[in-house]
Amino acid sequence: MVLARLLVKKNDGLKNLKWYFCSQLRIMYNIILIFVCLLLGVLLQKVKHLPVNLHKKLNYIVIYFCLPSLALFYIPKIELDTKLLYPIGVTWIGFITAILFFSLLGAKLKWSRKLTGCMIMTAGFSNTSFLGFPIIQALYGNEGLKMAILVDQPGTFVVLSTLGIFIATLYSTGHPDVFQIIKKILFFPPFIAFLLACFMNVFHFDFHEYIQFSLQKAGSVMTPLAMLSVGLQLQFDRKSKHFKFLGLGLVYKLIMTPALIYLLYVVIMKQHSQMIQVSVIEAAMAPMISSSIIASSYGLKPRLCSMMIGFGIPLSFITLVFWYFIANSI
Numbered sequence: 001m002v003l004a005r006l007l008v009k010k011n012d013g014l015k016n017l018k019w020y021f022c023s024q025l026r027i028m029y030n031i032i033l034i035f036v037c038l039l040l041g042v043l044l045q046k047v048k049h050l051p052v053n054l055h056k057k058l059n060y061i062v063i064y065f066c067l068p069s070l071a072l073f074y075i076p077k078i079e080l081d082t083k084l085l086y087p088i089g090v091t092w093i094g095f096i097t098a099i100l101f102f103s104l105l106g107a108k109l110k111w112s113r114k115l116t117g118c119m120i121m122t123a124g125f126s127n128t129s130f131l132g133f134p135i136i137q138a139l140y141g142n143e144g145l146k147m148a149i150l151v152d153q154p155g156t157f158v159v160l161s162t163l164g165i166f167i168a169t170l171y172s173t174g175h176p177d178v179f180q181i182i183k184k185i186l187f188f189p190p191f192i193a194f195l196l197a198c199f200m201n202v203f204h205f206d207f208h209e210y211i212q213f214s215l216q217k218a219g220s221v222m223t224p225l226a227m228l229s230v231g232l233q234l235q236f237d238r239k240s241k242h243f244k245f246l247g248l249g250l251v252y253k254l255i256m257t258p259a260l261i262y263l264l265y266v267v268i269m270k271q272h273s274q275m276i277q278v279s280v281i282e283a284a285m286a287p288m289i290s291s292s293i294i295a296s297s298y299g300l301k302p303r304l305c306s307m308m309i310g311f312g313i314p315l316s317f318i319t320l321v322f323w324y325f326i327a328n329s330i
Contacts, residue, residue, distance in 0.1 A: 034131075034313060037224045041231015058229040059297045066222035067157075067290060068193030070129070073215040074153045075197035076206045086265060087147050087279045091125065091155040093264065094257045094283060095163060098124030101252065114300045115245065117171025121295035122308040123249040125160060125288035126257070128152040131313070132285050136278055139324070147278040160291055161191040172298040226289040233296070233306040242304045249287075249304075250312050254319040258284035258326075266330055277327040284323040286316035 044050060051057070098120050106116035126132070129152045136148040165188050169181045185191055200206060207215070261283040265271045287308045296302040 033224060034227055037227035038231045038310060038313075041228045041233075044228075044232055055229040055232040056297065058225045058232075059293045062222055062226050062229070062290065062293050063297065064189045066219050066225070067190040069215045070219035070222065071153070071157060071161075071190060071193040071197045072200075072207070073212060073219060074149060075157075075194065076200040078149065078153060078201060084147075084150050084275075086271065086275055087150040087282070088155045090151050090261055090279050090283050091128070091159045093261065094126065095120075095124040095159050097257075097260060098252065099167065113171045115304075117167060117298075118295055118301035118304050119245065119249050119252075120167055120171070121164065121300060122287050122292050122305055123252045123257075125156060125164070125291035126253070126283055126285040127288045127313070127316075128156045128282050128285055131316070132282050135285075135320070136281060139281070140274060140278060144274065144278050147275050148282060151279065151282040156288065157190070158194060160288070160294070161185075161188060161194050164291055164294065165191070168294055168298040168300065172300060223289060226293055227309075229293060230289070230306045230309045233302055242301070242307055245304060246307050246311060249308055250315060253287050253308075253312065254284060254316055258323050262326065272330050277330050280327045280330070281320070281323060284316070284320055287312040 041055075044054075102116055102119040102123070105111075106119070111119075128148065132148050132152065136144045140147075162185060165185045166181055169184050206212065258280050262280050265276050265279060289309055292305040292309050296305040
């Protein structure tokens with residue numbers, strides 16, 4: 001009997017060890033993939049006969065193909081509960097605060113509309129999926145991953161598909177037309193996919209497993225293509241006028257946003273749980289690739305959009321260590 005218990009404990013230990021190494025390998029794979037695709041995009045800038053506006057074509061695939069696939073795969077599987085409003089609220093709080101902060105700052109410093117819109121779109125969204133999912137899973141296991149999906153899908157994805165498109169359209173034109181903005185949102189493919197996915201969720205319907213597999217695979221190419229697009233546009237000009245805006249945007253994204261979530265959830269609302277830890281870590285992720293791609297496609301300072309991703313992702317690995325220790329003290 002004792003021997004049987006020891007064997008069970010040994011097997012559990014081996015399973016946990018195997019899970020740990022798999023999680024670490026997954027994180028390393030994603031990190032390596034990001035930098036390889038980013039570097040490849042930078043190197044391709046030197047190719048003379050490269051198709052014109054290749055980055056725009058890649059952006060088109062990401063926005064109109066990959067994002068809808070992710071929505072249709074993940075959202076039907078989410079089980080919502082009022083207690084889960086904390087992770088869902090992370091992006092809503094961060095993005096609305098970014099709108100207020102950069103709109104007031106832009107008006108005071110007399111920024112152009114496109115610069116203000118760029119700062120809102122790039123600093124207002126966290127990379128809660130491609131970076132967030134494997135990191136959260138490695139730190140908090142599958143239960144943490146479920147919470148991360150709530151931060152990303154009903155949170156980040158919904159904000160991007162609605163309020164994000166509204167802001168991108170609003171700041172990309174000198175004379176915004178409310179009707180045209182609403183039309184763009186309603187006919188935005190990821191938003192249509194989101195509505196369909198919500199309908200499926202409400203009626204407890206999901207696609208056949210083969211279709212789900214196809215959707216997951218279609219969504220999985222989002223980050224390689226997006227990082228390649230970013231690399232194609234990334235310029236390391238030391239004299240660039242964008243550096244002061246880059247610094248401000250990254251301070252807001254990597255420091256101010258997670259600090260705001262910590263202040264609201266832990267200090268003011270007195271919440272102490274793993275769910276809150278995940279929320280703080282997700283808020284501290286690097287700028288979101290998809291929101292930067294959308295901002296770039298709307299003409300909101302494309303070069304600055306690329307710099308926010310190109311510099312923000314490696315810097316976030318440093319700041320995430322700090323926020324991990326802060327979150328674990330909750």
